[in-house]
Amino acid sequence: MEELxxxxxxxxxxxxxxxxxxxxxxxxAVIDIYDELARTDIKHILVRHEQxxxxxxxxxxxxxxxxxxxxxxSGPGATNTVTGIASAYMDSIPLVVIxxxxxxxxxxxxxxxEVDIVGITRPCTKHxxxxxxxxxxxxxIKEAFYIARSGRPGPVLIDLPKDITSKIxxxxxxxxxxxKSYNPTYEPNQKQLKKVIDLVLEAKxxxxxxxxxxxxxxGSEELTEFARKAQIPVTMSLMGLGAFPGTDPLSMGMIGMxxxxxxxxxxxxxxxxxxxxxxxxxxxxxxxxxFASQANIVHIDIxxxxxxxxxxxxxxxxxxxxxxxxxxxEMLDRSNLDGIGEKRSAWFKQIEQWKSxxxxxxxxxxxxxxxxxxxxxxxxxxxxxxxxxxxGQNQMWAAQYYHFDKPGHFITSGGLGCMGFGLPAAIGxxxxxxxxxVVDIAGDGSIQMNSQEMATAMQYGLPVKIVILxxxxxxxxxxxxxxxxxxxYACTQMSTAPDFVKLAEAYGAAGLRASKxxxxxxxxxxxxxxxxxxPVIMDFVVEQEESVYPMVPAGAPITEMLLV
Amino acid sequence: xxxxxxxxxxLVDNEPGVLSRIAGLFSxxxxxxxxxxxxxxxxxxxxxxxxxxKADSIAIEQIKKQLHKLINTIKVIELTGQDFVQREMxxxxxxxxxxxxxxxxxxxxxxxxxxVDVGKExxxxxxxxxxxxxNALLSLLRxxxxxxxxxxxxxxxxxxxx
Numbered sequence: 001m002e003e004l005x006x007x008x009x010x011x012x013x014x015x016x017x018x019x020x021x022x023x024x025x026x027x028x029a030v031i032d033i034y035d036e037l038a039r040t041d042i043k044h045i046l047v048r049h050e051q052x053x054x055x056x057x058x059x060x061x062x063x064x065x066x067x068x069x070x071x072x073x074s075g076p077g078a079t080n081t082v083t084g085i086a087s088a089y090m091d092s093i094p095l096v097v098i099x100x101x102x103x104x105x106x107x108x109x110x111x112x113x114e115v116d117i118v119g120i121t122r123p124c125t126k127h128x129x130x131x132x133x134x135x136x137x138x139x140x141i142k143e144a145f146y147i148a149r150s151g152r153p154g155p156v157l158i159d160l161p162k163d164i165t166s167k168i169x170x171x172x173x174x175x176x177x178x179x180k181s182y183n184p185t186y187e188p189n190q191k192q193l194k195k196v197i198d199l200v201l202e203a204k205x206x207x208x209x210x211x212x213x214x215x216x217x218x219g220s221e222e223l224t225e226f227a228r229k230a231q232i233p234v235t236m237s238l239m240g241l242g243a244f245p246g247t248d249p250l251s252m253g254m255i256g257m258x259x260x261x262x263x264x265x266x267x268x269x270x271x272x273x274x275x276x277x278x279x280x281x282x283x284x285x286x287x288x289x290x291f292a293s294q295a296n297i298v299h300i301d302i303x304x305x306x307x308x309x310x311x312x313x314x315x316x317x318x319x320x321x322x323x324x325x326x327x328x329x330e331m332l333d334r335s336n337l338d339g340i341g342e343k344r345s346a347w348f349k350q351i352e353q354w355k356s357x358x359x360x361x362x363x364x365x366x367x368x369x370x371x372x373x374x375x376x377x378x379x380x381x382x383x384x385x386x387x388x389x390x391x392g393q394n395q396m397w398a399a400q401y402y403h404f405d406k407p408g409h410f411i412t413s414g415g416l417g418c419m420g421f422g423l424p425a426a427i428g429x430x431x432x433x434x435x436x437x438v439v440d441i442a443g444d445g446s447i448q449m450n451s452q453e454m455a456t457a458m459q460y461g462l463p464v465k466i467v468i469l470x471x472x473x474x475x476x477x478x479x480x481x482x483x484x485x486x487x488x489y490a491c492t493q494m495s496t497a498p499d500f501v502k503l504a505e506a507y508g509a510a511g512l513r514a515s516k517x518x519x520x521x522x523x524x525x526x527x528x529x530x531x532x533x534x535p536v537i538m539d540f541v542v543e544q545e546e547s548v549y550p551m552v553p554a555g556a557p558i559t560e561m562l563l564v
Numbered sequence: 565x566x567x568x569x570x571x572x573x574x575l576v577d578n579e580p581g582v583l584s585r586i587a588g589l590f591s592x593x594x595x596x597x598x599x600x601x602x603x604x605x606x607x608x609x610x611x612x613x614x615x616x617x618k619a620d621s622i623a624i625e626q627i628k629k630q631l632h633k634l635i636n637t638i639k640v641i642e643l644t645g646q647d648f649v650q651r652e653m654x655x656x657x658x659x660x661x662x663x664x665x666x667x668x669x670x671x672x673x674x675x676x677x678x679x680v681d682v683g684k685e686x687x688x689x690x691x692x693x694x695x696x697x698x699n700a701l702l703s704l705l706r707x708x709x710x711x712x713x714x715x716x717x718x719x720x721x722x723x724x725x726x
Contacts, residue, residue, distance in 0.1 A: 127635040305629040
């Protein structure tokens with residue numbers, strides 16, 4: 001057995017997990033780890049704020065399909081990661097977060113830069129550890145990666161006291177992990193699948209509702225095959241966009257508070273709703289009593305707690321989405337599907353009618369419309385860019401007007417709704433996919449929450465593009481104030497903001513601005529393609545009081561939409 | 565929907581922080597804990613938590629699933645609805661004026677409890693039993709004057725086939 005320091009064991013363990021990139025920020029408690037890290041070939045991306053490190057690792061994980069890793073120091077370094085961890089937890093993103101801690105003999109003494117980060121993050125991690133012995137490092141790292149990526153994925157935090165990172169102990173590589181208390185169910189119950197197939201064959205008005213679980217299980221191809229074989233229209237949650245091709249005739253777009261008219265109406269009218277890798281959250285269901293009230297609801301999910309948490313489910317299936325869909329496809333192959341399309345022809349006609357009477361729409365005016373910017377971005381990039389978003393109107397317009405045909409191309413803080421997510425996530429995605437055009441669709445409010453990460457993009461030559469839909473407001477809150485608070489715009493006007501062109505230039509990046517509709521395409525072309533090699537901020541001065549439609553007021557049935 | 569009492573027996577890793585994960589799950593999701601009893605099992609790496617909670621049928625399903633989801637939870641068994649034995653121990657400090665002592669000792673005798681401490685003006689009584697027995701004893705002692713009580717919370721095990 002080899003004698004190694006805790007830091008050396010940590011590096012060996014991370015290498016054994018295939019880690020090639022760490023997003024982080026050094027400090028006193030992790031100085032020994034950093035000293036060792038610098039001797040390895042693991043790439044370290046030095047962010048400008050620890051929240052950025054976690055969002056970047058999140059973006060990296062989603063763009064690569066692997067586990068994101070970040071490392072920060074104790075105390076404030078650790079607390080700054082909490083928002084990022086909570087966001088990854090809500091969206092089930094596999095992350096391993098390593099935090100430094102004060103030496104073991106000082107724990108509990110209110111030492112300098114001491115905080116109980118394991119206590120703080122207990123409710124927003126899948127699991128977390130405080131290590132007190134260097135001999136536990138190798139096994140814990142192995143376990144942490146296994147927990148983070150298996151079952152319903154999520155962030156795992158490991159708190160490492162400084163003294164154990166320098167302590168010498170014997171190291172032995174760890175083999176496969178088997179845990180008595182953790183054993184997720186991948187294989188679905190065959191009897192339940194048989195019920196699902198019977199329902200699929202019988203249904204006259206079926207709908208598939210697909211979510212992030214399909215993407216996380218890498219089951220998009222299986223979903224596409226299933227929907228096409230069984231001739232079932234598909235709607236997606238925000239997290240599910242890209243799980244099924246957005247341009248496929250069977251796609252109805254996004255469901256929920258800002259979902260399409262046909263997606264919401266069809267959910268209200270369907271006789272079978274197959275939820276796959278979703279959790280029926282309140283932004284999707286609206287008033288739960290009237291959600292899919294005529295439907296037999298099938299719910300496929302790897303996490304049993306998701307099932308029957310928010311809505312009653314007649315046919316639960318606990319299992320991995322990809323594995324389940326694969327089996328369903330095999331069963332469909334053995335079923336008689338003759339005339340299945342005809343059986344649903346009236347349903348497809350109805351959906352087509354909803355689509356043609358109330359498509360996603362906006363009116364052009366003398367000012368730039370934010371929807372137009374996203375639409376043109378989609379056209380110019382031919383749907384091939386990786387899009388990250390901030391949170392609010394920018395996020396909803398991105399979801400509505402950029403059509404995602406593939407998974408891993410839409411990266412957004414769905415569950416937590418975390419402003420400041422988009423830029424660091426774009427940085428992480430760009431690290432994972434250097435070949436891809438990565439665009440952060442931002443608002444003027446959100447971008448100011450983590451704009452310091454421009455320096456990170458510059459330092460590592462990451463040519464991310466930031467499209468700011470600049471309306472001078474915290475637009476989504478303003479929209480609620482307009483609709484439900486008699487236009488009392490309490491504290492939502494951002495009358496002072498930096499000159500975003502100059503801000504870009506201050507970091508050494510390029511800054512562009514469009515103020516008139518005719519500037520939009522030239523600015524996009526220049527920012528995306530002519531300045532392809534560097535980070536660019538494109539500031540689109542848009543219609544100030546534009547709102548996102550359709551909109552379902554909070555707590556209303558999703559079939560009761562405010563339309564344009 | 566009707567809230568009912570449920571007794572859960574939960575096997576968990578015997579590690580620091582596990583109890584806090586369980587307590588945090590209950591407080592964070594708005595469930596309630598009526599009583600909680602934790603100790604090591606024969607296997608020192610495993611602890612048994614016996615918990616009494618009040619919940620309707622939908623909430624109890626979530627509670628059991630959420631408990632099971634915790635990485636440190638090995639097994640969640642609902643005893644309510646099964647055949648099981650339950651016990652709770654209570655120490656009752658009761659005012660024991662000379663004129664009441666005979667009465668107290670008679671009650672102690674009837675309920676097969678024990679006087680475990682005698683003070684100048686107080687007896688401390690140890691009683692073990694199910695909820696019904698304990699409540700009956702307390703209602704008889706209350707008029708005499710109970711100074712304070714300490715309860716262990718319920719522990720329970722399922723019955724084996726006869």
